[in-house]
Amino acid sequence: MNLDCEVASLAQRLVRAPSENPPGREAAAAEVLAEQATRWGLQVTGSEVAKGRTNVVIRLPGAGSAPSLVYCGHLDTVPCGDREWEVDPLSGVVRDGHLWGRGAVDMKGGLAAMLTSLAVLGGGDTRLPGDVVLAAVVGEEVDCAGSRHLSNTEIIDDAGWLVVGEPTGLDLVIAHKGAIRIELTVHGKAAHGAAPELGMNAIIAMARLLSALEIFPPTAQRHPLLGSPTASLNTIKGGTAINVVPDSCRAVLDVRTIPGAETDDILEAINETADHVRAVMPGIGVEAKILHERASVSTPPDHQLVRAAQHAASRTLGSHRPMRGAAYFSDASVLSPPRNLPTILFGPGEESFMHRPNERVSLTALSKAARFFATLPTSLFSLDLS
Ligand SMILES: [Zn+2]
Structure with a gap:
Protein backbone atom coordinates (compact mmCIF):
# COMPACT_ATOMS: atom_id res chain seq x y z
CA MET A 1 0.00 0.00 0.00
CA LYS A 177 -4.09 17.74 33.74
CA GLY A 178 -7.53 16.75 35.00
CA ALA A 179 -10.56 19.02 35.35
CA ILE A 180 -13.15 19.38 38.09
CA ARG A 181 -16.05 21.83 37.84
CA ILE A 182 -17.54 22.60 41.25
CA GLU A 183 -20.82 24.41 41.77
CA LEU A 184 -20.93 26.31 45.05
CA THR A 185 -24.31 27.41 46.36
CA VAL A 186 -24.71 29.66 49.39
CA HIS A 187 -28.13 29.81 51.05
CA GLY A 188 -29.10 32.84 53.13
CA LYS A 189 -32.35 34.51 54.13
CA ALA A 190 -34.33 37.04 52.11
CA ALA A 191 -35.47 40.34 53.65
CA HIS A 192 -36.56 43.80 52.58
CA GLY A 193 -33.60 45.81 51.29
CA ALA A 194 -34.50 48.51 53.82
CA ALA A 195 -34.04 46.07 56.71
CA PRO A 196 -30.92 44.04 55.84
CA GLU A 197 -30.40 43.17 59.52
CA LEU A 198 -33.42 40.86 59.26
CA GLY A 199 -31.91 38.85 56.37
CA MET A 200 -28.82 36.78 55.71
CA ASN A 201 -27.05 38.08 52.61
CA ALA A 202 -25.99 35.12 50.44
CA ILE A 203 -23.87 37.26 48.09
CA ILE A 204 -21.83 38.67 50.99
CA ALA A 205 -21.39 35.15 52.34
CA MET A 206 -20.24 33.91 48.92
CA ALA A 207 -17.76 36.78 48.67
CA ARG A 208 -16.33 35.86 52.07
CA LEU A 209 -16.17 32.20 51.12
CA LEU A 210 -14.37 32.84 47.83
CA SER A 211 -11.91 35.37 49.20
CA ALA A 212 -10.93 33.04 52.05
CA LEU A 213 -10.88 29.87 49.97
CA GLU A 214 -7.46 28.46 49.28
CA ILE A 215 -8.11 25.37 47.21
CA PHE A 216 -4.43 25.07 46.53
CA PRO A 217 -2.25 26.46 49.31
CA PRO A 218 1.00 28.13 48.18
CA THR A 219 2.80 24.96 49.25
CA ALA A 220 0.77 22.79 46.85
CA GLN A 221 3.01 20.46 44.97
CA ARG A 222 4.11 21.00 41.40
CA HIS A 223 4.23 18.32 38.74
CA PRO A 224 7.49 18.39 36.76
CA LEU A 225 5.64 18.49 33.44
CA LEU A 226 2.25 19.97 34.38
CA GLY A 227 3.28 22.71 36.80
CA SER A 228 0.81 23.76 39.47
CA PRO A 229 -2.89 23.04 39.70
CA THR A 230 -5.17 26.03 39.07
CA ALA A 231 -8.62 27.17 40.14
CA SER A 232 -10.59 29.80 38.27
CA LEU A 233 -13.93 31.33 39.27
CA ASN A 234 -15.73 31.65 35.94
CA THR A 235 -19.44 32.26 36.66
CA ILE A 236 -21.38 33.74 39.56
CA LYS A 237 -25.05 34.54 39.97
CA GLY A 238 -27.08 35.83 42.89
CA GLY A 239 -29.93 38.10 43.90
CA THR A 240 -33.44 38.59 42.56
CA ALA A 241 -34.15 42.34 42.81
CA ILE A 242 -32.36 45.57 43.72
CA ASN A 243 -34.42 45.97 46.90
CA VAL A 244 -34.31 42.39 48.24
CA VAL A 245 -31.55 40.88 50.39
CA PRO A 246 -30.44 37.86 48.31
CA ASP A 247 -31.19 34.45 49.77
CA SER A 248 -29.00 32.50 47.37
CA CYS A 249 -25.82 32.85 45.35
CA ARG A 250 -24.27 30.33 42.97
CA ALA A 251 -20.73 30.21 41.57
CA VAL A 252 -18.87 27.66 39.48
CA LEU A 253 -15.16 26.99 39.90
CA ASP A 254 -13.11 25.46 37.08
CA VAL A 255 -10.30 23.53 38.75
CA ARG A 256 -7.44 21.99 36.76
CA THR A 257 -5.73 19.27 38.71
CA ILE A 258 -2.44 17.39 38.71
CA PRO A 259 -1.76 13.92 40.13
CA GLY A 260 -1.96 14.09 43.92
CA ALA A 261 -4.47 16.98 44.08
CA GLU A 262 -7.67 14.97 44.30
CA THR A 263 -11.34 15.88 44.53
CA ASP A 264 -11.52 14.92 48.21
CA ASP A 265 -8.72 17.36 49.13
CA ILE A 266 -10.52 20.16 47.29
CA LEU A 267 -13.88 19.44 48.95
CA GLU A 268 -12.14 19.39 52.34
CA ALA A 269 -10.68 22.86 51.70
CA ILE A 270 -14.15 24.14 50.74
CA ASN A 271 -15.77 22.67 53.85
CA GLU A 272 -13.13 24.12 56.16
CA THR A 273 -13.56 27.59 54.64
CA ALA A 274 -17.34 27.28 54.85
CA ASP A 275 -16.98 26.60 58.59
CA HIS A 276 -15.07 29.88 59.00
CA VAL A 277 -17.78 31.80 57.11
CA ARG A 278 -20.53 30.19 59.20
CA ALA A 279 -18.67 31.20 62.35
CA VAL A 280 -19.20 34.88 61.48
CA MET A 281 -22.52 34.45 59.64
CA PRO A 282 -24.43 31.76 61.55
CA GLY A 283 -27.31 30.23 59.63
CA ILE A 284 -25.62 30.45 56.24
CA GLY A 285 -25.76 27.21 54.25
CA VAL A 286 -23.04 26.14 51.82
CA GLU A 287 -23.31 23.32 49.30
CA ALA A 288 -20.58 22.07 46.98
CA LYS A 289 -21.61 19.91 44.04
CA ILE A 290 -19.26 18.29 41.52
CA LEU A 291 -20.67 18.99 38.04
CA HIS A 292 -17.89 17.37 36.06
CA GLU A 293 -14.81 15.39 36.97
CA ARG A 294 -11.94 14.22 34.75
CA ALA A 295 -8.83 12.72 36.25
ZN1 LIG B 1 -9.70 15.76 20.91
Whole structure:
Protein backbone atom coordinates (compact mmCIF):
# COMPACT_ATOMS: atom_id res chain seq x y z
CA MET A 1 0.00 0.00 0.00
CA ASN A 2 1.03 3.61 -0.49
CA LEU A 3 0.90 4.80 3.12
CA ASP A 4 1.12 8.52 2.29
CA CYS A 5 -1.86 8.41 -0.08
CA GLU A 6 -3.94 6.09 2.08
CA VAL A 7 -3.63 8.06 5.31
CA ALA A 8 -4.35 11.39 3.59
CA SER A 9 -7.35 9.98 1.73
CA LEU A 10 -8.80 8.40 4.88
CA ALA A 11 -8.32 11.58 6.93
CA GLN A 12 -10.01 13.56 4.14
CA ARG A 13 -13.02 11.23 4.03
CA LEU A 14 -13.33 11.44 7.82
CA VAL A 15 -13.33 15.25 7.71
CA ARG A 16 -16.03 15.13 5.02
CA ALA A 17 -18.22 12.98 7.30
CA PRO A 18 -19.55 15.58 9.79
CA SER A 19 -19.61 14.56 13.43
CA GLU A 20 -20.13 17.80 15.29
CA ASN A 21 -20.86 17.45 18.98
CA PRO A 22 -23.19 18.85 20.07
CA PRO A 23 -25.46 17.41 18.76
CA GLY A 24 -23.31 14.26 18.67
CA ARG A 25 -24.01 12.40 15.45
CA GLU A 26 -20.91 10.36 14.80
CA ALA A 27 -22.53 7.67 12.59
CA ALA A 28 -21.16 8.92 9.26
CA ALA A 29 -17.57 9.13 10.53
CA ALA A 30 -17.91 5.73 12.24
CA GLU A 31 -19.08 4.28 8.92
CA VAL A 32 -16.09 5.66 7.01
CA LEU A 33 -13.67 4.16 9.54
CA ALA A 34 -15.42 0.78 9.75
CA GLU A 35 -15.72 0.45 5.97
CA GLN A 36 -12.06 1.18 5.41
CA ALA A 37 -11.00 -1.23 8.17
CA THR A 38 -13.12 -3.98 6.62
CA ARG A 39 -11.59 -3.32 3.19
CA TRP A 40 -8.17 -3.72 4.78
CA GLY A 41 -9.18 -7.11 6.21
CA LEU A 42 -9.23 -6.02 9.86
CA GLN A 43 -11.75 -7.27 12.43
CA VAL A 44 -14.44 -4.66 13.04
CA THR A 45 -17.10 -4.62 15.74
CA GLY A 46 -19.50 -1.92 16.83
CA SER A 47 -20.64 -1.26 20.36
CA GLU A 48 -23.73 0.91 20.72
CA VAL A 49 -23.34 3.66 23.32
CA ALA A 50 -26.70 5.33 22.67
CA LYS A 51 -29.22 5.25 19.84
CA GLY A 52 -27.34 6.00 16.61
CA ARG A 53 -24.04 6.45 18.46
CA THR A 54 -21.60 3.55 18.19
CA ASN A 55 -18.01 3.03 19.29
CA VAL A 56 -16.06 1.27 16.53
CA VAL A 57 -13.50 -1.31 17.65
CA ILE A 58 -10.94 -2.51 15.11
CA ARG A 59 -8.65 -5.36 16.02
CA LEU A 60 -5.44 -6.78 14.62
CA PRO A 61 -5.15 -10.11 16.43
CA GLY A 62 -1.77 -11.14 17.79
CA ALA A 63 -0.37 -14.66 17.93
CA GLY A 64 0.11 -14.92 21.69
CA SER A 65 -1.50 -14.07 24.98
CA ALA A 66 0.30 -10.81 25.77
CA PRO A 67 -1.88 -7.88 26.88
CA SER A 68 -3.19 -5.78 24.04
CA LEU A 69 -1.98 -2.36 22.99
CA VAL A 70 -4.98 -0.06 22.69
CA TYR A 71 -5.00 2.93 20.37
CA CYS A 72 -7.86 5.30 21.15
CA GLY A 73 -9.34 8.28 19.34
CA HIS A 74 -12.64 10.13 19.33
CA LEU A 75 -14.98 10.34 16.35
CA ASP A 76 -16.74 13.57 17.32
CA THR A 77 -15.57 17.13 16.75
CA VAL A 78 -16.54 20.46 18.22
CA PRO A 79 -19.02 22.40 16.05
CA CYS A 80 -17.64 24.27 13.03
CA GLY A 81 -18.65 27.54 14.74
CA ASP A 82 -19.91 30.84 13.35
CA ARG A 83 -16.57 32.46 12.75
CA GLU A 84 -15.24 32.80 9.26
CA TRP A 85 -13.26 29.94 7.75
CA GLU A 86 -11.11 30.43 4.65
CA VAL A 87 -12.55 27.16 3.31
CA ASP A 88 -15.74 25.16 3.82
CA PRO A 89 -14.97 23.39 7.13
CA LEU A 90 -16.44 20.12 5.87
CA SER A 91 -14.79 20.18 2.44
CA GLY A 92 -11.57 18.42 3.43
CA VAL A 93 -9.71 20.49 0.89
CA VAL A 94 -5.95 20.02 0.52
CA ARG A 95 -4.01 23.26 0.19
CA ASP A 96 -0.35 24.12 0.81
CA GLY A 97 0.43 20.57 1.93
CA HIS A 98 -2.30 20.61 4.58
CA LEU A 99 -5.68 18.95 4.95
CA TRP A 100 -8.16 21.62 6.05
CA GLY A 101 -11.42 21.18 7.93
CA ARG A 102 -13.14 20.64 11.25
CA GLY A 103 -11.55 17.66 12.96
CA ALA A 104 -8.44 17.57 10.74
CA VAL A 105 -6.34 18.07 13.89
CA ASP A 106 -8.77 17.10 16.66
CA MET A 107 -8.68 14.30 15.83
CA LYS A 108 -9.61 12.67 12.55
CA GLY A 109 -5.99 12.95 11.44
CA GLY A 110 -4.95 10.89 14.45
CA LEU A 111 -7.67 8.30 13.81
CA ALA A 112 -6.64 7.98 10.15
CA ALA A 113 -2.98 7.53 11.13
CA MET A 114 -3.83 4.87 13.72
CA LEU A 115 -6.08 2.86 11.38
CA THR A 116 -3.58 3.06 8.53
CA SER A 117 -0.89 1.72 10.87
CA LEU A 118 -3.01 -1.34 11.63
CA ALA A 119 -3.31 -2.03 7.91
CA VAL A 120 0.48 -1.72 7.53
CA LEU A 121 1.06 -4.09 10.46
CA GLY A 122 -1.57 -6.54 9.16
CA GLY A 123 0.08 -6.61 5.75
CA GLY A 124 3.53 -7.40 7.17
CA ASP A 125 5.10 -10.71 8.18
CA THR A 126 5.51 -9.98 11.89
CA ARG A 127 3.03 -11.65 14.22
CA LEU A 128 2.85 -9.74 17.45
CA PRO A 129 2.39 -11.56 20.77
CA GLY A 130 -0.66 -9.46 21.65
CA ASP A 131 -3.51 -7.73 19.85
CA VAL A 132 -3.37 -4.15 18.65
CA VAL A 133 -6.81 -2.60 19.04
CA LEU A 134 -8.10 0.72 17.75
CA ALA A 135 -11.05 1.99 19.79
CA ALA A 136 -12.78 4.89 18.04
CA VAL A 137 -15.17 6.38 20.56
CA VAL A 138 -18.06 8.84 20.46
CA GLY A 139 -18.74 11.82 22.66
CA GLU A 140 -15.35 13.03 23.90
CA GLU A 141 -16.09 16.70 23.26
CA VAL A 142 -19.13 16.77 25.57
CA ASP A 143 -19.28 14.03 28.19
CA CYS A 144 -16.84 11.26 27.20
CA ALA A 145 -19.87 8.97 26.75
CA GLY A 146 -17.94 6.67 24.41
CA SER A 147 -14.91 6.18 26.63
CA ARG A 148 -17.07 5.72 29.72
CA HIS A 149 -18.84 2.93 27.81
CA LEU A 150 -15.51 1.49 26.63
CA SER A 151 -14.02 1.52 30.13
CA ASN A 152 -16.51 -1.15 31.20
CA THR A 153 -15.57 -3.60 28.47
CA GLU A 154 -13.00 -6.38 28.17
CA ILE A 155 -11.11 -4.23 25.67
CA ILE A 156 -9.80 -2.19 28.58
CA ASP A 157 -9.69 -5.22 30.90
CA ASP A 158 -7.27 -6.88 28.46
CA ALA A 159 -5.22 -3.77 27.73
CA GLY A 160 -1.62 -3.40 28.85
CA TRP A 161 -0.98 0.05 27.42
CA LEU A 162 -3.01 2.96 26.02
CA VAL A 163 -2.07 5.45 23.33
CA VAL A 164 -4.48 8.34 22.68
CA GLY A 165 -3.99 9.95 19.26
CA GLU A 166 -4.87 13.53 20.21
CA PRO A 167 -2.79 16.21 18.47
CA THR A 168 0.59 16.67 20.14
CA GLY A 169 2.66 18.00 17.23
CA LEU A 170 4.28 14.53 17.22
CA ASP A 171 5.66 15.13 20.74
CA LEU A 172 5.27 12.48 23.43
CA VAL A 173 2.75 13.72 25.94
CA ILE A 174 3.17 11.56 29.03
CA ALA A 175 0.96 13.55 31.44
CA HIS A 176 -2.07 15.77 31.26
CA LYS A 177 -4.09 17.74 33.74
CA GLY A 178 -7.53 16.75 35.00
CA ALA A 179 -10.56 19.02 35.35
CA ILE A 180 -13.15 19.38 38.09
CA ARG A 181 -16.05 21.83 37.84
CA ILE A 182 -17.54 22.60 41.25
CA GLU A 183 -20.82 24.41 41.77
CA LEU A 184 -20.93 26.31 45.05
CA THR A 185 -24.31 27.41 46.36
CA VAL A 186 -24.71 29.66 49.39
CA HIS A 187 -28.13 29.81 51.05
CA GLY A 188 -29.10 32.84 53.13
CA LYS A 189 -32.35 34.51 54.13
CA ALA A 190 -34.33 37.04 52.11
CA ALA A 191 -35.47 40.34 53.65
CA HIS A 192 -36.56 43.80 52.58
CA GLY A 193 -33.60 45.81 51.29
CA ALA A 194 -34.50 48.51 53.82
CA ALA A 195 -34.04 46.07 56.71
CA PRO A 196 -30.92 44.04 55.84
CA GLU A 197 -30.40 43.17 59.52
CA LEU A 198 -33.42 40.86 59.26
CA GLY A 199 -31.91 38.85 56.37
CA MET A 200 -28.82 36.78 55.71
CA ASN A 201 -27.05 38.08 52.61
CA ALA A 202 -25.99 35.12 50.44
CA ILE A 203 -23.87 37.26 48.09
CA ILE A 204 -21.83 38.67 50.99
CA ALA A 205 -21.39 35.15 52.34
CA MET A 206 -20.24 33.91 48.92
CA ALA A 207 -17.76 36.78 48.67
CA ARG A 208 -16.33 35.86 52.07
CA LEU A 209 -16.17 32.20 51.12
CA LEU A 210 -14.37 32.84 47.83
CA SER A 211 -11.91 35.37 49.20
CA ALA A 212 -10.93 33.04 52.05
CA LEU A 213 -10.88 29.87 49.97
CA GLU A 214 -7.46 28.46 49.28
CA ILE A 215 -8.11 25.37 47.21
CA PHE A 216 -4.43 25.07 46.53
CA PRO A 217 -2.25 26.46 49.31
CA PRO A 218 1.00 28.13 48.18
CA THR A 219 2.80 24.96 49.25
CA ALA A 220 0.77 22.79 46.85
CA GLN A 221 3.01 20.46 44.97
CA ARG A 222 4.11 21.00 41.40
CA HIS A 223 4.23 18.32 38.74
CA PRO A 224 7.49 18.39 36.76
CA LEU A 225 5.64 18.49 33.44
CA LEU A 226 2.25 19.97 34.38
CA GLY A 227 3.28 22.71 36.80
CA SER A 228 0.81 23.76 39.47
CA PRO A 229 -2.89 23.04 39.70
CA THR A 230 -5.17 26.03 39.07
CA ALA A 231 -8.62 27.17 40.14
CA SER A 232 -10.59 29.80 38.27
CA LEU A 233 -13.93 31.33 39.27
CA ASN A 234 -15.73 31.65 35.94
CA THR A 235 -19.44 32.26 36.66
CA ILE A 236 -21.38 33.74 39.56
CA LYS A 237 -25.05 34.54 39.97
CA GLY A 238 -27.08 35.83 42.89
CA GLY A 239 -29.93 38.10 43.90
CA THR A 240 -33.44 38.59 42.56
CA ALA A 241 -34.15 42.34 42.81
CA ILE A 242 -32.36 45.57 43.72
CA ASN A 243 -34.42 45.97 46.90
CA VAL A 244 -34.31 42.39 48.24
CA VAL A 245 -31.55 40.88 50.39
CA PRO A 246 -30.44 37.86 48.31
CA ASP A 247 -31.19 34.45 49.77
CA SER A 248 -29.00 32.50 47.37
CA CYS A 249 -25.82 32.85 45.35
CA ARG A 250 -24.27 30.33 42.97
CA ALA A 251 -20.73 30.21 41.57
CA VAL A 252 -18.87 27.66 39.48
CA LEU A 253 -15.16 26.99 39.90
CA ASP A 254 -13.11 25.46 37.08
CA VAL A 255 -10.30 23.53 38.75
CA ARG A 256 -7.44 21.99 36.76
CA THR A 257 -5.73 19.27 38.71
CA ILE A 258 -2.44 17.39 38.71
CA PRO A 259 -1.76 13.92 40.13
CA GLY A 260 -1.96 14.09 43.92
CA ALA A 261 -4.47 16.98 44.08
CA GLU A 262 -7.67 14.97 44.30
CA THR A 263 -11.34 15.88 44.53
CA ASP A 264 -11.52 14.92 48.21
CA ASP A 265 -8.72 17.36 49.13
CA ILE A 266 -10.52 20.16 47.29
CA LEU A 267 -13.88 19.44 48.95
CA GLU A 268 -12.14 19.39 52.34
CA ALA A 269 -10.68 22.86 51.70
CA ILE A 270 -14.15 24.14 50.74
CA ASN A 271 -15.77 22.67 53.85
CA GLU A 272 -13.13 24.12 56.16
CA THR A 273 -13.56 27.59 54.64
CA ALA A 274 -17.34 27.28 54.85
CA ASP A 275 -16.98 26.60 58.59
CA HIS A 276 -15.07 29.88 59.00
CA VAL A 277 -17.78 31.80 57.11
CA ARG A 278 -20.53 30.19 59.20
CA ALA A 279 -18.67 31.20 62.35
CA VAL A 280 -19.20 34.88 61.48
CA MET A 281 -22.52 34.45 59.64
CA PRO A 282 -24.43 31.76 61.55
CA GLY A 283 -27.31 30.23 59.63
CA ILE A 284 -25.62 30.45 56.24
CA GLY A 285 -25.76 27.21 54.25
CA VAL A 286 -23.04 26.14 51.82
CA GLU A 287 -23.31 23.32 49.30
CA ALA A 288 -20.58 22.07 46.98
CA LYS A 289 -21.61 19.91 44.04
CA ILE A 290 -19.26 18.29 41.52
CA LEU A 291 -20.67 18.99 38.04
CA HIS A 292 -17.89 17.37 36.06
CA GLU A 293 -14.81 15.39 36.97
CA ARG A 294 -11.94 14.22 34.75
CA ALA A 295 -8.83 12.72 36.25
CA SER A 296 -5.27 13.79 35.54
CA VAL A 297 -2.99 11.25 33.88
CA SER A 298 0.75 10.68 34.27
CA THR A 299 3.17 7.95 33.17
CA PRO A 300 6.79 7.92 34.41
CA PRO A 301 9.35 8.94 31.74
CA ASP A 302 11.30 5.71 32.24
CA HIS A 303 8.24 3.47 31.76
CA GLN A 304 8.49 0.71 29.17
CA LEU A 305 5.75 2.33 27.05
CA VAL A 306 7.59 5.67 26.97
CA ARG A 307 10.91 4.01 26.14
CA ALA A 308 9.22 2.01 23.36
CA ALA A 309 7.65 5.23 22.02
CA GLN A 310 11.05 6.97 21.96
CA HIS A 311 12.49 3.96 20.16
CA ALA A 312 9.69 4.08 17.58
CA ALA A 313 10.16 7.85 17.24
CA SER A 314 13.89 7.44 16.57
CA ARG A 315 13.18 4.88 13.88
CA THR A 316 10.36 6.73 12.14
CA LEU A 317 10.84 10.43 12.89
CA GLY A 318 14.62 10.41 12.88
CA SER A 319 15.17 11.39 16.51
CA HIS A 320 13.84 11.25 20.05
CA ARG A 321 10.86 13.49 20.61
CA PRO A 322 10.33 16.00 23.43
CA MET A 323 8.45 14.56 26.39
CA ARG A 324 5.98 16.99 27.89
CA GLY A 325 2.62 17.48 29.56
CA ALA A 326 -0.63 18.93 28.18
CA ALA A 327 -3.14 21.24 29.85
CA TYR A 328 -6.17 19.71 28.10
CA PHE A 329 -7.75 16.46 29.24
CA SER A 330 -8.65 13.50 27.03
CA ASP A 331 -10.43 10.14 27.01
CA ALA A 332 -7.42 8.88 28.98
CA SER A 333 -8.92 10.65 32.02
CA VAL A 334 -11.68 8.04 31.92
CA LEU A 335 -9.74 5.02 30.69
CA SER A 336 -6.39 5.14 32.51
CA PRO A 337 -6.89 5.79 36.23
CA PRO A 338 -9.27 2.94 37.19
CA ARG A 339 -6.72 0.32 36.08
CA ASN A 340 -3.58 2.43 36.36
CA LEU A 341 -3.11 1.87 32.64
CA PRO A 342 0.20 3.24 31.33
CA THR A 343 -0.72 5.96 28.83
CA ILE A 344 0.80 8.35 26.35
CA LEU A 345 -0.71 10.84 23.95
CA PHE A 346 0.82 11.16 20.51
CA GLY A 347 -0.70 12.49 17.33
CA PRO A 348 -0.34 14.65 14.24
CA GLY A 349 -1.34 18.31 14.23
CA GLU A 350 -0.65 21.35 16.36
CA GLU A 351 -2.68 21.95 19.52
CA SER A 352 -3.01 25.63 18.56
CA PHE A 353 -5.47 24.62 15.81
CA MET A 354 -7.78 22.69 18.15
CA HIS A 355 -11.34 24.05 18.32
CA ARG A 356 -10.39 26.99 16.04
CA PRO A 357 -11.44 28.14 12.55
CA ASN A 358 -9.10 27.09 9.73
CA GLU A 359 -8.11 23.90 11.55
CA ARG A 360 -5.59 22.04 9.39
CA VAL A 361 -3.04 19.26 9.62
CA SER A 362 0.08 18.77 7.52
CA LEU A 363 0.07 15.74 5.26
CA THR A 364 3.68 15.07 6.23
CA ALA A 365 2.68 14.86 9.90
CA LEU A 366 -0.12 12.40 9.01
CA SER A 367 2.36 10.11 7.26
CA LYS A 368 4.91 10.37 10.06
CA ALA A 369 2.29 9.57 12.68
CA ALA A 370 1.08 6.52 10.72
CA ARG A 371 4.67 5.23 10.51
CA PHE A 372 5.16 5.80 14.21
CA PHE A 373 1.96 3.92 15.10
CA ALA A 374 2.99 1.06 12.78
CA THR A 375 6.37 0.75 14.52
CA LEU A 376 5.41 1.23 18.17
CA PRO A 377 3.86 -2.25 18.72
CA THR A 378 7.02 -4.03 17.54
CA SER A 379 9.17 -1.82 19.79
CA LEU A 380 6.86 -2.42 22.72
CA PHE A 381 6.30 -6.15 22.35
CA SER A 382 9.87 -7.03 21.44
CA LEU A 383 11.31 -4.83 24.16
CA ASP A 384 14.35 -4.80 21.96
CA LEU A 385 15.03 -1.16 22.62
CA SER A 386 18.71 -1.21 21.77
ZN1 LIG B 1 -9.70 15.76 20.91
